[in-house]
Amino acid sequence: MxxxxxxxxxxxxxxxxxxxxxxxxxxxxxxxxxxxxxxxxxxxxxxxxxxxxxxxxxxxxxxxxxxxxxxxxxAHLTPERPYTVVxxxxxxxxxxxxxxxxxxxxxxxxxxxxxxxxxxxxxxxxxxxxxxxxxDLDFGATPVHGGAGPVRVRRPRLDHPAAEAFRAAAAELGHPDEPDKNDQGPPGFGPVPSNAVDGVxxxxxxxxxxxxxxxxxxxxxxxxxxxxxxxxxxxxxxxxxxxxxxxxxxxxxxxxxxxxxxxxxxxxxxxxxxxxxxxxxxxxxxxxxxxxxxARFSDHPQIVVEWTPSRALPPPRDNWLAGALNLTSGDGAHTGDIEILQSLVPMAGLVAGVHDLPGAPLPFLVSVQTPVARGSLRLASADPTVTPRIDYGYLTTADDRRRMREATRAAADLIGTRAFRHLTAGPPAHGPDTLRGALGDDRALDAWVRARLGTSVHAxxxxxxxxxxxxxxxxxxxxxxxxxxxxxxxxxxxxxxxxxxxxxxxxxxxxxxxxxxxxxxxxx
The missing domain is CATH 3.50.50.60 (FAD/NAD(P)-binding domain)
Structure with missing residues (x-):
């Protein structure tokens, strides 16, 4: 040709x-x-x-x-957890x-x-x-941001009731504000920069x-x-x-x-x-x-922690994304390596392709973003139509499992705040009591995570x-x-x-x- x-x-x-x-x-x-x-x-x-x-x-x-x-x-996220990554x-x-x-x-x-x-x-x-x-449509041209590039970036307004509760819950737990996640300030709570503008x-x-x-x-x-x-x-x-x-x-x-x-x-x-x-x-x-x-690729393991609204909430106006809270895991080696990302659309809606699903639980997408490479991609056939063998190697070490517990419990703690109490029908929509508190049953929570483990698709x-x-x-x-x-x-x-x-x-x-x-x- x-x-x-x-x-x-x-x-x-x-x-x-x-x-x-x-x-x-x-x-x-x-x-x-x-x-x-x-x-x-x-x-x-x-x-x-x-x-x-x-x-x-x-x-x-x-x-x-x-x-x-x-x-x-x-793919396999763990040897026991098959998964399809798109x-x-x-x-x-x-x-x-x-x-x-x-x-x-x-x-x-x-x-x-x-x-x-x-x-x-x-x-x-x-x-x-x-x-x-x-x-950058929020900050404009500055020494940090561009004002004339091809990718338009905007942060969602956090005026949805669920987003307002998330912001208040983060403050109640003492987490700092991070108004610009594309600057290099300390990690905390703030709106998610997005290449979605006016709903597109x-x-x-x-x-x-x-x-x-x-x-x-x-x-x-x-x-x-x-x-x-x-x-x-x-x-x-x-x-x-x-x-x-x-x-x-x-x-x-x-x-x-x-x-x-x-x-x-x-x-x-x-x-x-x-x-x-x-x-x-x-x-x-x-x-x-x-x-x-x-030989060694990296990605971010993810778990979904859902909560059920106690009253009907409006669908998102123009973006499924709202705010995100970035935290540092317990060993402090990597600043801001835990992320709790809020979705204003239920998981069932994201899967079905609809943004309004009244009464359905709303999710936090909880991921550990520590920079470790445990995945492998190996040839399965000389036929180009045969996909390779992909193994993520998630939850391999004790530190991997500890960070996932910390991240999951941090999300559950947000849902348990006074700020969320007026908006929820109770504790997280699923999972054992071990989701809450630092003194929960680690083995039970590890099993809960393994059974529901996903990936952020950040390979x-x-x-x-x-x-x-x-x-x-x-x-x-x-x-x-x-x-x-x-x-x-x-x-x-x-x-x-x-x-x-x-x-x-x-x-x-x-x-x-x-x-x-x-x-x-x-x-x-």
Missing amino acids: SPPDGRIPDVLVVGAGGAGAPLAARLSEDADRRVVLLEAGPAPRHAADFAPELLDARLVPGARPGHPGSLPYP RGRFLGGSTTVNGGYFVRPRRADLDRWAAAGGPAWSWENVLPLLRRLET RVNTALAYLLDAGSRPNLTVLGGATVLRVLIGNGRATGVEIARGGTREILRAGEVVLCAGAFGTPHLLQLSGVGPRADLERHGVPVALDAPGVG CGGTPMGPADDPGAVTDGYGRVHGVRGLRVADTSILPTAPLRGPAASAVLVGELVADAMRRGPDA
């Missing part, structure tokens, strides 16, 4: 999601660079071509089983089907990433990129691509599933794709993988870049023995960045794959650990940072 004029593109970007859309848009700002962007799912050309539920910020399409905008991955399969990737949560990484995250990827990832070097990518989820396709789509040097192809990267003599030369029922070859000067936290390491393995023994076991010719591919680190002499590192700080010329990774796969806040904003940052490096020249 060739472009209309027969010329080979300079850059071929695989995946039009949180990082891929910004990367392709920024690269195509240079008129002499020809960019082809491949998306496995549909690629609408206009905002009106997105289904209404993909834009409605009161819904989370990825929470709906079988939603056509999502790709399911079977990723976006639509222009905009997971930003089209996620919750619109758009919170920056913390300085501690950037310190860790800079230790692996070099000074480009320091706070001082990253802040200009964070400012450039956003238009503005995914990265809307933010970056639709305006760029008229550029003659940018071609966006939807329905193009990449099967493998073509690698010869230590260099990537293109990809094999399936599109319209046929398989085709697309050549390029450089290939950048933005296929997501699961898609990218799986695609590398299918292309012969991965642990040699795994590749040989499945008959995949080895292009590069790279033991770090899929990072399947192809981590690091120095070339580190056998666990797959790329350098600019996403260049060690040992394969002309091949980069630019998505959350390169982040050695997931950030202390959800990674949607970090994914966009990766796309911006790698694009900036590529535009500066071959040495970056």
